[in-house]
Amino acid sequence: MKESVLRLACEGTPLVGILAEPSDGAAAEVGLLIIVGGPQYRAGSHRQFTLLARHLAANGFAALRFDYRGMGDSPGEARDFLGVEADIAAAISALLAARPTLKRVALWGLCDAASAALLYLESTRDDRVAGVALLNPWVRSAATLAQTHVKHYYWRRLRERGFWLKLLKGGVGGAALRGLASNLRLARGAGHKTDSRSFQDRMAAGLRGFGGPTLLVLSGDDYTASEFASCAAASPAWAGLLKRPALDLHEIPTADHTFSALPDHDAQCRICLDWLRTRCLAKYT
Known part of the structure; x- marks a missing residue:
């Protein structure tokens, strides 16, 4: 595999990304955009985003990880997962422009980056998105x-x-x-909110309106994953979403929130690679 710096612009602000791809340039027709959960930069905890991108590139997929505005090497005002839709759109555009052989892009996010991916789909219905991979999505509220x-x-x-x-x-x-x-x-207040525009309900709407393949990976040793499972089971907005044929659910019982143990990290990398091959590429093979 090989890596190169990919510079992109978001509403006039320059962003920095690192593109990993096969060394022979023969990447699959679906690329992967790694959305960073925060506050982190493009390497991720214990370099997990770097290692994932390199693993995928060594197995035939182009993968871009990048810094939001105000994070890492990207200037601008810092923002949280509720305000990065323009950053995600800019990264998708930059990846497709840099590698014209790519037809579409799958989104990958851990924690609030998974939430950001669903919020992006809810607000844009971007038909350039081939699939979405969600790892331990963030739905936290006091309840x-x-x-x-x-x-x-x-x-x-x-x-x-x-x-x-x-x-x-x-x-x-x-x-x-x-x-x-x-x-x-x-x-007692959980699952009884009537605000249809809460970010948790918007996440559910984003998934419900997305017809492509979805990968959901949940860690067995993680409160965030447990909260998500409880929210999805109790909230009417999530009813039936985790049982759709287009969704593949994988649970890794030993994994913590960031898959810090090497066997758990390797497992989620293998799951992602298999999902890209068997689900996201199905339309193009």
Whole structure:
């Protein structure tokens, strides 16, 4: 594989990207745009975006990772995942212009970058997007976080003998019970929001309006993934979306949020590569 700097412009601001591609230039007809979750720059935690892009390039796919405005080597005002639609559009345009043999682009995002990808689809309906890969999507609110704590922390603590011993001795158990009560009150509000323009509902609308292949990868050791699963199960906006034939769901039980262990990182790379080959390229082969 080979890498080169790809300079692009977003609303007059120059952005910096790194394009990885096969060394012989014979890339597949679908490229991958790695959207960065924040606040991070194009390398990612423990270089995971760099390693993913190089892995895909070595196996025949062009992959672009880039810095948003205000992040890494790109100047401009810093922004969060709710304000990067123009950056994503500019990166798609730059990738297709730099490699005219590409027909379309798949989007890949971890955490709030996955959320940004769905928000981009909701607002643009960009027909240049061939597929979307979502890893541990971010849907956090006070209510969903409380739900997750109740389900995955407090019930486990209540089953532990040590917790009750501390409670009887006047230790931290009392504070934990008060925390449980507070989280239960917040959790009751999850799934009952009526604001159809909340970013979580907009994410669901983006997925519902997208007819292409979708990859969803969830880590087994990650609160963000647990929150997403709870939100998708409880919210009417997400009803049926994770059971659509176009969606491939993979769970990696040992993985943390960023797939930091090498076997988990390698697993998600293999899953992504297989999805690109069997799903995103199907239209062109």
